[in-house]
Amino acid sequence: MPKVLISDKMDPKAAEIFRQRGVEVDEITGKTPDELAAMIGDYDGLAIRSSTKVTKAILDAATNLKVVGRAGIGVDNVDIPAASAKGVVVMNTPFGNSITTAEHAIALMFALARQLPEADASTQAGKWEKNRFMGVELTSKTLGLIGAGNIGSIVADRAQGLKMKVVAFDPFLTPERAVEMGVEKVTLDELLARADFITLHTPLTDQTRNILSADNLAKTKAGVRIINCARGGLIDEAALKAGLDSGHIGGAALDVFVEEPAKASPLFGTPNFVSTPHLGASTSEAQVNVAIQVAEQMADFLVSGGVTNALNMPSLSAEEAPKLKPYMALAEKLGSLVGQLSHGALSGISVEVEGAAAALNQKPITGAVLAGLMRVHSDTVNMVNAPFLAKERGLDVREVRHDREGDYHTLLRVTVRTQAGDRSVAGTLFGNQAPRLVELFGIKVEADLAGHMLYVVNEDAPGFIGRLGSLLGESGVNIGTFHLGRRDAGGEAVLLLSVDDAVTSDLLTKVKALPGVKTAMALAF
Numbered sequence: 001m002p003k004v005l006i007s008d009k010m011d012p013k014a015a016e017i018f019r020q021r022g023v024e025v026d027e028i029t030g031k032t033p034d035e036l037a038a039m040i041g042d043y044d045g046l047a048i049r050s051s052t053k054v055t056k057a058i059l060d061a062a063t064n065l066k067v068v069g070r071a072g073i074g075v076d077n078v079d080i081p082a083a084s085a086k087g088v089v090v091m092n093t094p095f096g097n098s099i100t101t102a103e104h105a106i107a108l109m110f111a112l113a114r115q116l117p118e119a120d121a122s123t124q125a126g127k128w129e130k131n132r133f134m135g136v137e138l139t140s141k142t143l144g145l146i147g148a149g150n151i152g153s154i155v156a157d158r159a160q161g162l163k164m165k166v167v168a169f170d171p172f173l174t175p176e177r178a179v180e181m182g183v184e185k186v187t188l189d190e191l192l193a194r195a196d197f198i199t200l201h202t203p204l205t206d207q208t209r210n211i212l213s214a215d216n217l218a219k220t221k222a223g224v225r226i227i228n229c230a231r232g233g234l235i236d237e238a239a240l241k242a243g244l245d246s247g248h249i250g251g252a253a254l255d256v257f258v259e260e261p262a263k264a265s266p267l268f269g270t271p272n273f274v275s276t277p278h279l280g281a282s283t284s285e286a287q288v289n290v291a292i293q294v295a296e297q298m299a300d301f302l303v304s305g306g307v308t309n310a311l312n313m314p315s316l317s318a319e320e321a322p323k324l325k326p327y328m329a330l331a332e333k334l335g336s337l338v339g340q341l342s343h344g345a346l347s348g349i350s351v352e353v354e355g356a357a358a359a360l361n362q363k364p365i366t367g368a369v370l371a372g373l374m375r376v377h378s379d380t381v382n383m384v385n386a387p388f389l390a391k392e393r394g395l396d397v398r399e400v401r402h403d404r405e406g407d408y409h410t411l412l413r414v415t416v417r418t419q420a421g422d423r424s425v426a427g428t429l430f431g432n433q434a435p436r437l438v439e440l441f442g443i444k445v446e447a448d449l450a451g452h453m454l455y456v457v458n459e460d461a462p463g464f465i466g467r468l469g470s471l472l473g474e475s476g477v478n479i480g481t482f483h484l485g486r487r488d489a490g491g492e493a494v495l496l497l498s499v500d501d502a503v504t505s506d507l508l509t510k511v512k513a514l515p516g517v518k519t520a521m522a523l524a525f
Contacts, residue, residue: 002066002302007036008049010071011291021299037061045069045298048077050278056082069298071290072097072281073151074231075311076204084312087385091297091310094150096290097281102154104280105199105229108253111274112197112225113138115251118272136196139163144195146211147202147230148173148183155199156183167191170202192219197227204231214239223250229280232256237267244270255280307364313384314363327357327412328368328383330427330435333449333525334414335372337437338425340523341455348396348417349373356410356432358401366399369414408438437483440494445485447496453523454503459516460486460493467514468495475507492518 003024006014010027018025023045031039033053040046040062047069048054054068059082068078070092083090111117114135122129143159145152148170156166166183169191178185188211191198198220202208212226212235220226226249228235237258243249244267253274257265260278267273281290300306305321307313316324331351351366370386381389390397396417408428415424426439427449437447458464465484472479478500486493503522511520 002044003042004045004047004298004302005040005043006047007031007052008047008071009051010047010049010294011288013288014047014071014291014295017292017295018299021296021303023299023302033058040065045302047071047294047298050074050077052077054078054083059083059086059088062086062088067091067298067301069093069294071294073101074203076231080312081388084385084388087382089301089307089310089313089384091294091301091308093290093293093297094309096293097283097286098151098154100283100286101229101280102151102158104255104276105151105155105201105227106158108227108229108255108274108276109138109143109197109199109225112227112251112253112272115272117274138197140165141196142167142194144186144191144198145169145183146188146191146198146200146234148178148181149201151230152199152201153181155201156181164197167194188216189219192216193221195221195224197225199227200230200234202230202234204233209233210236212236212240214242217243217249220249222248225249225251225253227253229255232258232260232262237265241267241270244272312388314361314367316361316364320361324360324364326429326433326435327360327365327410330412330429331365331368331414332372332383333435334412334425334427334437335369336375336525337372337440337449337523338414338416338423339373339375341425341441341521342416342418342423343420346373346395346416346418348398349390350398350400350413350415350417352400352402352413352415354402354404354406354411354413355408357412358403362399362401365412366397370397373414373416411438413439437496440485440496443485443487443492443494445483445494445496447483448481448498449525450498451480451525452499452502453525454495454497454499454508454511455519455521455523456495456497456511456517457519458493458495458514459518460488460490461516464493464514464516465495468511471510471514472497472499472507475510477501477503477507 001024004018006027009029015025015027037058044064045067049071056079065088067089073092073094075092078090080090115133119133141164143164143166145168148168159166160182167186168183169186169188173185214236217239240252251272255276256278297308307316351369353362367383367387370390371381371383374381374386374389411426411428413426415422423441427435427437430436437449480498483496508520508522
């Protein structure tokens with residue numbers, strides 16, 4: 001039974017779902033990093049909110065960990081590169097608190113437009129300063145979205161309901177999607193120059209850090225009001241204060257800060273500045289939603305192999321997983337075979353699918369090929385970290401999908417580029433379940449790939465099989481299966497033998513010494 005640790009306070013429904021799905025769960029919160037590192041080795045999954053920091057040190061101690069699930073959107077408290085290298089899937093729940101966060105951004109926009117916090121404080125102090133608080137209408141104003149993903153699109157929809165014009169900057173926003181959202185796709189400079197209100201809805205990356213820098217804030221329209229409910233670090237806070245002090249920026253509302261908890265900030269006390277303590281996802285509905293979603297996603301992965309909302313692995317639904325499982329087994333074996341048989345540095349790999357395989361999600365198949373290929377050099381590689389390791393090593397990975405009809409109902413071909421040229425292997429599934437090799441370096445052959453095997457390339461000549469069989473018999477080696485293929489009569493032939501025990505170096509030397517042998521290698525699957 002898989003075992004999960006919930007290390008941050010979470011709605012009780014999360015633990016209920018884990019248990020209903022057949023996953024053992026412990027709820028232990030408030031542990032120090034050292035205490036968490038000492039206990040994490042017992043768990044297959046770790047469910048967190050924002051308090052737990054999943055650092056490289058924690059991941060190094062997590063000897064059994066397979067998945068980290070963040071109940072929420074932001075995963076800046078998870079070292080994703082370290083998790084990827086370790087082969088740990090990192091998931092979040094990007095939709096569970098989307099509405100809540102979008103509504104908070106709209107609420108802050110209203111607060112800025114009508115100076116609600118200052119007016120409230122003044123009124124409760126008995127001042128009744130009616131003429132002091134002259135707000136602005138949202139109707140007909142231009143809202144600039146920096147980030148037009150899930151939350152940004154909800155904000156755009158709400159803003160349009162308020163009769164605002166919405167412009168959006170997002171490198172991944174297609175013209176078709178912009179039309180569908182009813183927004184105008186613009187450059188960042190255009191947005192800065194035109195927007196009366198700017199709201200940020202983008203993750204914090206090297207590309208987005210300080211996207212509202214001092215230079216970019218200087219490009220904004222005089223009197224602009226800025227809202228950030230996304231991530232601290234998207235705005236240069238010192239430059240923001242300078243803009244507020246000068247009056248160029250008409251107001252700012254931050255729910256997030258560079259350093260949190262933000263118990264001291266030069267922005268505090270600045271006129272026309274509103275702040276909240278990271279409340280974007282803080283509604284009872286959102287807390288329940290993200291807890292349920294993270295538990296369902298992690299349970300699907302640990303029990304059935306389904307992958308949803310993963311940040312370092314292609315998504316794979318629980319329905320897809322059983323269909324893809326035999327293909328992934330075939331893919332891993334082909335990757336392992338070509339990895340063991342290819343000599344010299346690899347510069348690239350191509351994964352081709354045709355027939356029934358062409359209708360499937362190819363990303364997990366490619367991940368399985370890379371895992372098999374790279375397991376020759378590492379016993380900790382899996383389909384999660386294999387693409388990461390391949391990219392790290394500069395391996396050019398290509399995916400090809402063929403709609404053509406071939407000799408087989410379904411076919412998977414793996415080709416590697418080496419200094420010695422291209423090397424290609426192909427396989428299929430018998431009965432849609434059993435992996436079978438059908439081509440090896442251009443030679444037709446039908447073979448199982450399992451256990452210990454002996455690979456031999458030899459001259460096709462009478463008597464060779466007898467000599468090899470006699471040698472194996474004299475050496476006490478029992479043959480399990482025997483597979484033979486050749487290019488032409490009298491040409492080059494290939495043999496794949498499965499044997500009961502590992503092929504020793506002494507036996508391999510004797511096989512290589514047989515007349516007609518060109519190559520002999522021991523393989524393991």
